[in-house]
Amino acid sequence: MSRRGLGIARCLVLLLLLTGVCMAQAPSPQTPLTPEPDRRGVEQTYLTYPEWFLVFSSAEYADFVRSQPPSRFPFIGHVRQFWRGYAAVDSAIRDKYPPNDEYHTMIRVIGVSTSIEYGLRRAYESLIGRLSEATTAYPATDEDQLAARAAQEYVDFIRLRPWYEFDFASRLRAVWTAPWWGKDPLRKWERKYALTTEFAAKALYGWVIRKATHAAYGEARDTTLAVIDHLPDGLETELPKLTPLAPPDERGVLVSLPRYEPFSHYASVLAQRQVRFVEIAGNRSLILVTALTPRGWAAPAEFGAPLFVEPVMTRPDRQRVALQVPVAALDQALRTLSQPPMVLEHVFDY
Template identity: 50%
Template sequence: MRGVVLRRILSALVAMCFVVACGIAASSTRDVQRSLTPVEHHRGEEQTWLTFPEWYLVHSPAEFARYMAAQRPPSEFPFLGHVGQLWSSYGQVIKATRDRTFNAGYHVMIVVIATSTTIEYGLREAYEVLIGRLGELTRRHGPTAEEKLAAKVAQDYVDFVRVSPWYDFDFWTPLRAVWRDTGCGGDDVVRKWERKYALSTEYLAKGLYGWVIRKATHASYEAPLLTTAVVVDRWVDRISGSWPEMKRVSSFRDGGELVLLPRYEAFKGVATALARSGANFVEIAGNPRDALILVSVLVSDQWQPDARGVHTLFEQPVLTEPGRKRAVLEVRVGELAQVLREFDGMQVTVEHAYDY
């Protein structure tokens, strides 16, 4: 099984390199259109696709956190399967953007984080299968204090990276907790000490690597905008109280409004609230009605989209939840609100809206 996974990873890497080589010289063919959004709030349409591999590194830990919360054995978590999904999704992203502006800086970032994740997940898979499984076999009294701590930290990490860069997460506090709060004796002492070693190594390595990445990122990149400028066809007073981050900037004669919305994870929530209120999107981050925006949903593996204007870019099985899949959809900006309204009445969990 793992041999098949490795072959798929290698195939995805080869395909990715080929498409990159063919697409480096490509440039955007979209005509420049007059925009209602100030230039400083514009982000290229290609970024809605490019942000998916970055956000997969939120979706993957979220799946791991759910897995750990169910007290399932870490040795059976499909780390290599997630590596395969990460690289294959990047290959799909490259194909989808080959006729658009080539954003070299974003591609470099994706390759760096995907490569480091490949190394991390490969090491974790090897350790859990070869060493961690032996520790699991010695356990007789349910999860140890270290395992409960690991499950909590996994969820804390996911909650953090939904709104902030991973390298700003405080790994030092859980590292201290491994030794300060879990005890050194008692039941299943072999498993306890094996977990102490595994968690200490993980948190120490991530804390140090995060410190290096944080320094390099601050030296190489400007601080990102924390808002997304949108133009909607109407202002909705009744939701503004629930979303104080939503700022009304200016009004237009036709009744439209330029509004600043929170970016990243919060964008999905406020965009859904606007859609429920009856508002529709005219522009998002300077991208007009006919531009595409990516949305991922978690659904049953039999589900197929029937909303107008929705195209499935690719699908991924949720590897630890049989019968569920992630569908990554392309939606027109002008139809996003209607699609969100339709999903509201279905058994569809909107995972993320990739707001450029």
């Protein structure tokens, strides 16, 4: 090799070494911008579905009993849907993400307890409940109306807070302070017994679960940190709980968003403002989204194959579709799923 060629080779080697040093010092583009304490494993976006299905089930029940007696509600069908949903998410994450044994154990515990509760309610309502229904036109009694209100109040509460914090005791007192005489006394007394049993058992069970949960995990965080590509002007009034946590740079903006049910609303509003998500709780891969769509609706090809599709049993014209959406495409998915007649149900922000 000529002296000139040797000099060029040496320069190339030096350049490669310097480039390697700079690359080693620069953060990987895949390194999450979310601080470590606020990151959650990707598997949890899937594993939160069975918990939220119980919210969806309660909402379906609350809507149903406004006009129809509880004996006609498909309790056993909902038990089946719970376990099918859990099987689907377990299959999706098995061997792909680190095991999360504690979360699996929690899901199985609530699944078994819900299966027992729904089984007992189905048996009771099919026998005793149907007999008392024959004496009245539903929902004629104060107790039926109280039960329907309590069911809706429960749903509104658990969209924001854990179920075991709901005040079942005050609903139990309302059952006993309602008049003992009036139209259709047999139905009134039967409902007093049924509601007393239900509210008392849930109040006691909720107290036990609350103590155990706080002892094991402490108070749950009520925010989710996300990185978005930009922050549009004028969001302060529309999304008052959105808080920027760092100045914007070329990588995006780190923001704090409310967790649980409000996250879906905040994410949808941001999507309508053409904001793209970069990370959600440190996750840049997939996030689970459910929507209620007309029966037979098929997801666009860019969203991939649905994780599962389930009928809404009290609404023959509707189905629940679960989609595994790339975080970077979440804004596009939310804009699509927010178009009537579709209803965005939930974005699983862990």
